[in-house]
Amino acid sequence: MDVWRVDERLMVQVSDDGVGGADASGGSGLAGLAGRLDAVDGILVVDSPAGGPTRVTAELPWRRGQ
Secondary structure, eight states: OEEEEETTEEEEEEEOOSOOOOOTTSSSHHHHHHHHHHHTTOEEEEEOOTTOOOEEEEEEEOOOOO
């Protein structure tokens, strides 16, 4: 897992060495995660070609504590 900040965005990326084929558009847990990120102005990007590897990146707004 990698975590970094780009300007006002927090980036979190997880990858594996599996067979690929993950799809966030179906009824999977990835779709639920994408919905949760969307609720806080975030973005989920899934890159999972057949044969792998799979890389999932979450991009969230950077918000400082008040």
